Structure formats: structure tokens, C-alpha cells
Amino acid sequence: MKIIWFILVLLGSYGIMEFVAWFAHKHIMHGFGWFLHADHHARNPSAPKGFFEKNDAFFVIFALPAMAAFIAGAFLARPLLLAAGTGITLYGLTYFLIHDVLFHQRIPWRMKGNAYVRALRRAHGQHHVHSDRHDGECFGLLVFPLRYLRMETKRS
Numbered sequence: 001m002k003i004i005w006f007i008l009v010l011l012g013s014y015g016i017m018e019f020v021a022w023f024a025h026k027h028i029m030h031g032f033g034w035f036l037h038a039d040h041h042a043r044n045p046s047a048p049k050g051f052f053e054k055n056d057a058f059f060v061i062f063a064l065p066a067m068a069a070f071i072a073g074a075f076l077a078r079p080l081l082l083a084a085g086t087g088i089t090l091y092g093l094t095y096f097l098i099h100d101v102l103f104h105q106r107i108p109w110r111m112k113g114n115a116y117v118r119a120l121r122r123a124h125g126q127h128h129v130h131s132d133r134h135d136g137e138c139f140g141l142l143v144f145p146l147r148y149l150r151m152e153t154k155r156s
Helices: 002-032 034-041 054-075 079-103 115-128 146-155
Strands: none
Touching: 002 034, 002 054, 002 079, 034 054, 054 079, 079 115, 115 146
């Protein structure tokens, strides 16, 4: 029975992170944290390009709860805290692979993808149409308005 709880907490924390990421992206990154996130939306082709952006500070910020859960879970012998930390970490890995690798090609990787993957790309592209902090849309990673999926399924 303990393994079932571990899996449920892991999956639950992974799922909750989509909504945490949406909230943080909309209200923090496009709010008072814009000074860190702005370079991610910059469209200046003459700006020096490096592998890292100021925006990458959010990876560290989002890693802190996972690290706290791992440390507390290990020291207090609380497997469910380890499960929560694992779920948060797996969501972070998913975010990196989809957002930074697939969308922004920070590590070259081409993937044709099915209608869902194409809809993800379309929704994220729509988010980047806005280069300022206002009037944005599609702040999530894995969840997006269904109209993008409808567009891509019609194309198939």
C-alpha cells in the first residue's frame, strides 16, 4: 500500500506543478519577475547570444521546493516527501525537454510530433508573439486552449 501512496503523491505533485508553473509564469514572470524573464522574450537579433539567459534563474527557484522535499524526506524518513520532490523534479525535466530543447532548440533536437506536440508548439509560439509583459496568453506548458489542438487535428 505504501508504494501506491508514493506513486499517487509523485503523480499528484507532477500534475500540480503544471498549475504552479502557469501561475508563476503569468503572475510572477510576467509581473514583478519580468526583469529576469524579459530576455526570454527579447527579439533583438543583434543581442549577444549565450547558452544561458537571466530567465534560467527560474529553474533554480523552482528546484528549491524539490530540494527541500528531498532533504526533509531523507532526514525525517518521510517517503511521501521524497515522492513529492521526485514529482517536482520530473516536471522540471519535462519542462526543460519540452520548453528549452523542443521549443527553443537550446540543444538541437528535431521532433516531428503528433497533433498534441504540434499544438504545444503552436500555443507556445502564440505566447511569444507578445514581446512585452502584458497581453500574453498560453502561460502553461502541457495544458493549453483546445483550439490549438483542434487546428492541428484538422491539419492531420
